[in-house]
Amino acid sequence: MASMFNTLSIGYSGLSAAQVEINTTGHNIANAETEGYTRQRVMTSAATPIAMRPGQVGNGVEVQDIKRVFDNFVFDRYNAVSADKENSDTQRQTLETLSTYFPEIDGVGVKADMQKYYDSWQTFADNPDNDSVKVALAKQSETLASHIKETQTKVLDLQKQTNEQIAANVNQVNDLAKQLADVNLSINNAENGGGNSANDLRDKRNVLERSLSKLIGANVNQGQLEANIQVDSNSNTRTGSYTLSVNGFNIVDGNTFHPLHLENKSNKFGFYDISYERQDGTLIPMNEEIKGGKIGALLNLRGAALDTTSGMPVDGTLQKTVSDLDSFAKGLIEGTNNLYAQSASTHKESNGVELSDSTPLVNSKLSIKQGSFDVVVYDIDGNEVASRKINIDSATSMSNTDNSIKAQIKANKDDNGDNNATNDIDDYMEFNYASVGSGENILDLSVNSDAASKGYTFSIKDNYSDGSFNSGTNFAGALGLGRYFDGNNARDIQLNDTLRNNPTLVHAGYSSSGGDNNLALDMTQQQFEKYDFNVATETYNTTLYGMFDTTSTFVGVSTNSAVSRNDTVTTQFNATEMEYNSVSKVSIDEEMTNLIKYQTSYGAAAKVITTVDQMMQTLLGIKQ
DSSP: OOOHHHHHHHHHHHHHHHHHHHHHHHHHHHTTTSTTOOOEEEEEEEOOOEEETTEEEOOOEEEEEEEEOOBHHHHHHHHHHHHHHHHHHHHHHHHHHHHTTOOGGGTOSHHHHHHHHHHHHHHHHHSTTOHHHHHHHHHHHHHHHHHHHHHHHHHHHHHHHHHHHHHHHHHHHHHHHHHHHHHHHHHHHHHTTTOOOOHHHHHHHHHHHHHHHHHHOOEEEEEEEEEOTTTOTTOEEEEEEEEEEETTEEEEETTEEOOEEEEOTTOTTOOOEEEEEOTTSOEEEOGGGOOSHHHHHHHHHHOSSBOTTTOSBSSSHHHHHHHHHHHHHHHHHHHHHHHHTTSOBSEEEOOOBOOOTTSOGGGSSSOOOSEEEEEEEEOTTSOEEEEEEEEEOTTOOSSSSTTSHHHHHHSOOOTTSSSOTTSSHHHHEEEEEEEEETTEEEEEEEEOHHHHHTTOEEEEEEOOSSSSGGGSOOHHHHHTTTOSEEOSSTTTOEEOHHHHHOGGGOOSSSSSSTTOOHHHHHHHHHTTOOEEEEETTEEEEEOHHHHHHHHHHHHHHHHHHHHHHHHHHHHHHHHHHHHHHHHHSOOHHHHHHHHHHHHHHHHHHHHHHHHHHHHHHHHHHHHO
């Protein structure tokens, strides 16, 4: 039977409920700017009534639970677009930095230096015996080489920075994933056995999920979806079994954490490999499986797949730029050296090459093609005294076969057709192909000491099957015989040491005779010639200008594409974030309204208690 004390209990229940509502509202206001905080609402219902005649009498209010206003569907979209934005932001920032290394649109940079370089050769052709022109040419050659090297160094440094960012962010993923597994355990402990919702822990978990999504594009899979229209028409949340995965690899499984492993000790360039540790301890490569988030962008920039032999990435925007620049520089080095080998000297020594004496030249890593070149000997006055064609076919090796380069040079032939056995190429030339250690060999071609003492010199002239510079054998250029440029790629290109130390030794002609400018004219013509530039599986047949334009255009197009995509993704992100905030973010105006409402409720409940107190005082007064 209901009594006055029951009425007092009803007032107390209203007071307690209002107190909880005020506490929750204050909690919302205090966390209005807390990242990932979801506004909360108190769920109340009428307490179990007292059954009596003539009917059931109310028994006050009960606080059932405190729920988050949370829409899991919106949060999943927010997570996904957050990963896209982080991915897009990273690519845009990196590529905008990369594009500053190619300022060709402003009329400066490598291409402008290359034009000045060829203009210097033209000036030299007009003044073949002028030492000051030689010095100017050498200086411009150094400037060009230095700028190419500097550009490549910047690109490689950016690639290394990207590689270090990958390591730092993978370590952060491991740290966050471990925290997530611990939070999952705390949530299970708090909610097991019919306990109330662990709202703040769930908020913390959502923050970790979003951070992992931004870092690595992680996705959450959970058991069942529960809706609660009493809280909000859009309110729903997932419960049950929990996994967080990256492209099928479970990084977090409930309260179990599977770390990602980093390894770069076996890579001579220090590039990191990422792998996933299975429960049995087996490591599974993951580089090419990570597509989303910041790490996905960094891998896409650096290159995800690493060549098992060279250790260099085989894909990636930055690696493509590195490879393009290397191919451009290699084409410049070999094309120039192949022409400069036409200048007469007593001695020509090759670069160190990984080529055995019996390996067919056209099957080696060197860019030597089938065809022929001439070895020409000049006397002290620059007159041609002997010449021999050296053929390269599919079987020609350096020195260990019948049709090797050595065999052809040393063959006893009458090159001049004068029945004189003492004035032919084999009478003047020395051939030496020897190992210098580390698997490398060096070719040394020279006129013999007797001929050298008499002022004899020799040159190597490629024969062009169709008249273009690209149709020769590239024998001298590939080996680096009689070099104008030292180096093999954009990282080490430089003017030959001898010419850098003494620019007056630069040759304008094939022979040593005064006024010969044939070589300088060939060098000037080179800028208009097309060469084959090999980059991975692609071959570009274009001029040196064209190859550099291909590189700078690739950078420009990639940057513009990244900027355009970033603008689109940013718009999508802003719309999704606004939608998410409209559901879950705290509105100070709304909370202040609720605070006034709950304050009024608290005061009304207190009035009930005061009224009951007065009633009890009246009863006690009657008794007295």
